[in-house]
Amino acid sequence: MRRRTFLGGAAGAAASATLLTACGGSGDDSGRPTLDFLSLAWQKESVAANKALVAAWNRERPDVRVRYVQGSWNNVHDQLLTSFEGGAAPDIIHDEANDLTDFGYGGDLADLSGLIPADLKKRIPATAWGTATFNGGVYGVPFLQEPRVLIANRTVLDKAGIRLPTVERPWTWDRFEDVAKELTHHRRGTDSRYGVAWAMKEPVNQTVNMSLSTGGKIVHRDGDRTEIRFDAADSAVAELIRRQVKSDRTAPSSGLGMGGGDTLPGFFAGHYAMVPLGFSYRQQVEQQAPDGFDWVTLPMPVGAKAPDGGLAQGVSPQTLSVSRSCAHKKAAVEFIAFMTRTQDLVRLARGDWLVPTGSAALRDPHITTDKDGWSTGVDVAGHLTASPALGVRGYPEWMDKIATPALQQYYNGAIGLGELRGKLVRDGNRIFDRYRG
Amino acid sequence: MSTALPPRPARRRSAKRAAGRTGQYLALVCYLVFLGFPLLWLLSTAFKSPQELGSVDPTWLPVHPTLENFRSALDQQPLVRSALNSLIVASVAAVVSVTVAVPAAYVMVRFRSMVTKVGTGWILVSQMFPFVLIIIPLFLVLKNVHLIDSLPGLIIVYVVWNLPFALWMLQGYVKAVPASLEEAAAMDGASRLRALRSVVLPLLMPGLVATLMFSFVTAWNEFFFALVLLKSPEKQTMSVILTHFLGAEGAADLGPLAAASVLATVPSLLFFAFLQRRLVGGMMSGAVKG
Numbered sequence: 181m182r183r184r185t186f187l188g189g190a191a192g193a194a195a196s197a198t199l200l201t202a203c204g205g206s207g208d209d210s211g212r213p214t215l216d217f218l219s220l221a222w223q224k225e226s227v228a229a230n231k232a233l234v235a236a237w238n239r240e241r242p243d244v245r246v247r248y249v250q251g252s253w254n255n256v257h258d259q260l261l262t263s264f265e266g267g268a269a270p271d272i273i274h275d276e277a278n279d280l281t282d283f284g285y286g287g288d289l290a291d292l293s294g295l296i297p298a299d300l301k302k303r304i305p306a307t308a309w310g311t312a313t314f315n316g317g318v319y320g321v322p323f324l325q326e327p328r329v330l331i332a333n334r335t336v337l338d339k340a341g342i343r344l345p346t347v348e349r350p351w352t353w354d355r356f357e358d359v360a361k362e363l364t365h366h367r368r369g370t371d372s373r374y375g376v377a378w379a380m381k382e383p384v385n386q387t388v389n390m391s392l393s394t395g396g397k398i399v400h401r402d403g404d405r406t407e408i409r410f411d412a413a414d415s416a417v418a419e420l421i422r423r424q425v426k427s428d429r430t431a432p433s434s435g436l437g438m439g440g441g442d443t444l445p446g447f448f449a450g451h452y453a454m455v456p457l458g459f460s461y462r463q464q465v466e467q468q469a470p471d472g473f474d475w476v477t478l479p480m481p482v483g484a485k486a487p488d489g490g491l492a493q494g495v496s497p498q499t500l501s502v503s504r505s506c507a508h509k510k511a512a513v514e515f516i517a518f519m520t521r522t523q524d525l526v527r528l529a530r531g532d533w534l535v536p537t538g539s540a541a542l543r544d545p546h547i548t549t550d551k552d553g554w555s556t557g558v559d560v561a562g563h564l565t566a567s568p569a570l571g572v573r574g575y576p577e578w579m580d581k582i583a584t585p586a587l588q589q590y591y592n593g594a595i596g597l598g599e600l601r602g603k604l605v606r607d608g609n610r611i612f613d614r615y616r617g
Numbered sequence: 618m619s620t621a622l623p624p625r626p627a628r629r630r631s632a633k634r635a636a637g638r639t640g641q642y643l644a645l646v647c648y649l650v651f652l653g654f655p656l657l658w659l660l661s662t663a664f665k666s667p668q669e670l671g672s673v674d675p676t677w678l679p680v681h682p683t684l685e686n687f688r689s690a691l692d693q694q695p696l697v698r699s700a701l702n703s704l705i706v707a708s709v710a711a712v713v714s715v716t717v718a719v720p721a722a723y724v725m726v727r728f729r730s731m732v733t734k735v736g737t738g739w740i741l742v743s744q745m746f747p748f749v750l751i752i753i754p755l756f757l758v759l760k761n762v763h764l765i766d767s768l769p770g771l772i773i774v775y776v777v778w779n780l781p782f783a784l785w786m787l788q789g790y791v792k793a794v795p796a797s798l799e800e801a802a803a804m805d806g807a808s809r810l811r812a813l814r815s816v817v818l819p820l821l822m823p824g825l826v827a828t829l830m831f832s833f834v835t836a837w838n839e840f841f842f843a844l845v846l847l848k849s850p851e852k853q854t855m856s857v858i859l860t861h862f863l864g865a866e867g868a869a870d871l872g873p874l875a876a877a878s879v880l881a882t883v884p885s886l887l888f889f890a891f892l893q894r895r896l897v898g899g900m901m902s903g904a905v906k907g
Contacts, residue, residue, distance in 0.1 A: 216848065222864045223870065227693060247850075249850055252860035252863060254860055254863050255844055255860065259844055262752055262753060262845045263756075263845070263848075265756070265757075266757055268765055270848070439867035441867065441869065448672070449672070451673065460864075461868070468668055470668055470671075
């Protein structure tokens with residue numbers, strides 16, 4: 181979801197620094213301990229929901245106060261790294277499962293295994309817990325997740341007489357390619373249209389997670405050992421994207437440099453019929469789409485012979501963790517349990533336009549509604565699994581140094597499949613070898 | 618027989634001068650447009666509706682201007698409080714940096730020795746340190762003196778961070794003041810301190826103002842130290858608050874972000890407008906003394 185930035189290297193330099201005691205929590209005038217909750221909520225409704233929950237907790241629990249601290253997705257890793265090293269980390273941390281690995285292995289996060297109350301444990305299915313479990317411990321409570329979906333221009337698809345896929349009857353990748361061809365026409369002027377636009381500014385997580393749909397994985401783990409493979413099943417989706425951009429011309433090459441939101445103006449203008457995007461982008465579509473624009477949320481295509489019918493999709497959920505230096509871990513986990521009660525989880529999910537992990541929350545009528553594609557997310561949620569990248573040490577380095585440039589070169593046609601495979605596997609495995617043991 | 622060319626007709630000379638001036642003005646206009654475009658675009662974005670922001674054909678001016686983005690930005694984040702924090706931090710850091718840098722620059726220029734040479738070299742070297750190298754040690758030091766999560770702590774960091782460049786800038790201005798002026802003042806019985814106050818400082822005024830502006834802008838825009846060192850929501854500065862409009866994977870609440878950015882530039886612009894007058898005043902004063 182995010183790339184590690186420049187502080188990664190500083191961690192080693194600071195390792196010898198004195199680790200100061202005490203967590204970020206302090207006390208108020210009445211002597212009541214205060215826990216800092218670093219929240220990354222950023223959308224209006226989500227921030228409001230988080231703040232309301234903190235206020236409700238502070239009303240109901242006179243023994244422990246929680247203070248809402250606003251953070252930002254763009255720099256949370258650096259912020260946390262510095263504050264962990266300096267011994268002044270927030271007590272309760274909102275982050276993403278992908279980002280927990282280094283902190284979990286580094287001893288910065290508390291292992292929540294023995295602290296999670298039974299009802300919270302039951303509320304969230306085992307597959308979701310698996311996304312934050314590594315190194316023999318549970319380092320976060322996964323509470324919101326973002327599957328990838330196809331957002332499509334319904335009018336265009338209807339006009340072409342194309343049957344819309346459902347999770348029960350999804351498109352295969354082959355069918356998807358055919359549909360993209362049917363919807364593409366290159367004419368002079370503004371009437372030109374591509375079947376699909378692949379936003380590949382950050383190509384690695386997308387490629388890794390989508391490879392599950394064809395029975396691939398790319399990042400393979402065997403105990404402590406991580407190995408990159410890029411066999412036919414691993415590379416099938418990557419090959420398809422390249423084919424669409426370079427050979428079929430059913431996807432614009434300009435999309436390769438775009439972030440998800442960048443494709444939306446072209447989508448609204450009819451330049452692209454479909455855009456594969458994260459589930460939360462529906463909010464921007466709903467807000468920004470011109471009047472009368474009819475859009476629909478569809479499940480991603482599947483590999484015909486893949487396990488789980490190809491519906492499996494890797495995700496890295498949003499998590500709530502507790503700092504290891506927190507002096508009130510039990511209260512911190514109780515707060516997390518409070519935040520993730522079913523009705524509150526639904527509110528948080530709606531605020532962020534994401535899918536909740538909780539089984540009961542997934543049955544809530546606000547989430548199962550067809551409006552704005554919510555029900556598609558619920559249907560897809562049954563097949564979400566931990567991204568192969570989760571809990572893998574060295575993954576950020578591989579992603580930044582090897583996989584991102586290599587995939588970008590491959591997608592825009594600068595290198596072929598053989599060279600891509602060589603870079604990802606040979607150069608990549610050298611990196612993972614350094615992290616072993 | 619004289620070989621001198623006849624004098625050029627005055628009309629041709631004046632036409633050439635007019636063409637030169639037109640070219641200069643044209644270049645100036647291009648430069649101003651280049652500089653002003655991002656600000657104008659930001660201003661235009663701040664007043665656009667979500668539909669206009671999502672349009673593939675961007676409009677220069679909002680078709681249906683709305684204040685909703687400003688309302689939403691002010692609703693979502695404590696912009697006024699954070700602007701006040703930024704103003705306090707940036708102003709104090711700028712004033713302190715310049716106050717410390719003036720005598721230091723004077724000494725470095727007027728008392729050349731091995732120490733000042735080494736000091737000058739160190740100033741250059743210190744500018745090469747990346748944030749990454751100093752942030753964690755700095756964090757630990759400030760933690761030990763209980764200055765984490767405090768505006769004074771951040772001000773100290775900004776002063777230390779600004780000082781080398783402020784010193785470097787001021788050195789140039791001090792060098793430009795002829796030492797003979799001070800010698801003349803000394804002949805009239807003025808002490809070195811008096812000469813510094815009454816002769817050098819007025820001549821340095823444009824340099825002081827320029828350095829003050831530079832220090833203010835650096836502190837006003839700085840993000841990473843503020844992010845890491847300030848924890849309490851009520852103490853966060855504007856640059857940190859602006860990132861709260863950004864989501865994961867580059868998603869952004871574009872309208873409110875643009876509106877908040879417009880609001881964030883206002884105090885800075887006012888500061889500049891105020892100081893610019895001083896800058897001109899200082900130049901005039903220098904001219905008279907010189």
